[in-house]
Structures are given as C-alpha cells and as structure tokens.
Amino acid sequence: MIDNTINKVLARCKGVFFDMDGVLYDSMGAHADAWSKAFEHFGIDFSPEKVYQNEGRTAHSTINIVYQQNEERKATESEIDQIYSKKSELIEAYPDAIPFIGAKVLMGELKDNGIDIWVVTGSMQDKYLEALLRDFEGLITAEKIISGRDVRHCKPHPEPYLTALHKSGLLADEVIVIENAPLGIQSAKAAGIYTVAINTGILEDCILMESGADLLFKDWKALME
Numbered sequence: 001m002i003d004n005t006i007n008k009v010l011a012r013c014k015g016v017f018f019d020m021d022g023v024l025y026d027s028m029g030a031h032a033d034a035w036s037k038a039f040e041h042f043g044i045d046f047s048p049e050k051v052y053q054n055e056g057r058t059a060h061s062t063i064n065i066v067y068q069q070n071e072e073r074k075a076t077e078s079e080i081d082q083i084y085s086k087k088s089e090l091i092e093a094y095p096d097a098i099p100f101i102g103a104k105v106l107m108g109e110l111k112d113n114g115i116d117i118w119v120v121t122g123s124m125q126d127k128y129l130e131a132l133l134r135d136f137e138g139l140i141t142a143e144k145i146i147s148g149r150d151v152r153h154c155k156p157h158p159e160p161y162l163t164a165l166h167k168s169g170l171l172a173d174e175v176i177v178i179e180n181a182p183l184g185i186q187s188a189k190a191a192g193i194y195t196v197a198i199n200t201g202i203l204e205d206c207i208l209m210e211s212g213a214d215l216l217f218k219d220w221k222a223l224m225e
Contacts, residue, residue, distance in 0.1 A: 015116035022180035027097035038087035055181035056155030102220030158190035182211035
C-alpha cells in the first residue's frame with residue numbers, strides 16, 4: 001500500500017527525471033545479451049544478471065569494472081575499444097528498441113500538468129539519443145537530456161542527477177526520479193531525490209529496494225494504475 005509520503009512528494013513535484021534504457025525503452029534485454037556475448041568473445045564472464053546490476057555506468061566504466069572483478073586490473077584502452085566495438089556490433093543486429101507505452105502516456109500527462117521532464121542516462125551514443133528525441137517528439141528536448149557526455153562520474157555517483165538538478169533549476173525535493181536499476185537508484189538517492197523503481201528487468205524486487213528505492217512497481221501497468 002502506498003503511504004502518505006508519495007502524496008506529499010507529488011504535491012510539491014515540479015519535475016520528473018527519467019532514466020532511459022529499461023525505463024523509457026524496453027531495451028535492457030538486448031543490451032544485457034550483447035554485453036554478455038561481447039565479453040564472452042574475449043573469454044571473460046559477464047552474465048546478463050551482472051549487466052543489470054551494473055546498468056547506468058558508461059561503457060568505459062563498465063568494461064573497467066569487469067576487468068577489475070575478473071582480471072584484478074584496469075582494462076587497457078585497446079581492450080576497452082575492442083570490447084565496446086564488439087558490443088556495438090552485436091547490438092546492431094537487434095531490432096530497434098520500442099518505447100514503453102506507459103512512458104509516453106505518463107509524459108503526456110506530466111506535460112499537460114506543467115511538470116518539467118528530463119532524461120538522465122549513461123548512454124553516449126548518438127543513435128540512441130537521436131531516437132529518444134524522435135520517439136518522444138514534443139515531450140523531450142535535447143537540452144533536457146543529461147547523457148554520459150555531460151558528466152565526469154557515472155551512476156552510482158550522484159553527479160548525473162545533481163547535474164540535472166542544476167540545469168533544471170529545481171530543488172531535490174521538487175523532483176521524482178523513475179529508475180529501473182540499482183546504480184541509478186543509488187545515484188538518485190545520493191542526490192537527495194525521491195526515487196520510484198520500476199522493475200522491468202530480471203533482478204529481484206528486493207535488490208532494487210535494498211538499493212534505496214522509495215517505492216517500487218513491477219511494471220509500467222502497475223505504475224500507471
């Protein structure tokens with residue numbers, strides 16, 4: 001049951017910050033599979049579950065983390081380039097990601113009510129950022145996207161969400177974040193923002209709640225209801 005806290009948060013809400021993959025797009029399954037197979041190609045284990053646990057990092061950070069965990073060292077620039085190139089090659093074979101219907105409906109309602117809409121993502125690829133503007137035309141604008149290019153520290157560091165707060169001019173208690181991944185939740189909470197988790201992936205609900213989510217929904221349908 002939802003307590004009165006969310007009602008108080010909604011009463012003063014002036015902005016909603018959305019993560020992209022797994023929140024706006026049903027895309028994480030493809031990314032998880034591509035990352036896992038790319039590492040496997042180079043003889044390194046990185047299961048789809050581990051991909052979900054590390055979602056929100058930039059590609060550079062993800063590869064370095066995996067090397068530290070598996071090889072007990074940082075990846076070289078050559079290794080980063082090779083693995084990322086392989087991952088990019090694999091992901092191109094998947095159909096284009098489709099936005100969650102609930103995301104577009106909610107954004108429309110937010111816009112009609114004068115709520116500011118921002119996207120905070122670790123992605124740095126033009127293909128996905130351009131698709132975001134095309135698929136959510138009239139709802140999302142380029143200047144209201146915080147990507148991996150805009151920050152020095154990726155999620156779970158608070159910088160991505162602190163940057164969104166700074167650029168939007170909103171206070172932390174005037175914003176709600178919608179996330180689907182542990183690192184994104186940790187990032188938003190570290191920035192002091194009320195965070196709603198939507199579990200569109202393969203992780204157990206408890207993992208998202210233990211990451212600090214204030215409220216959790218099992219899917220977009222549950223959130224909209």
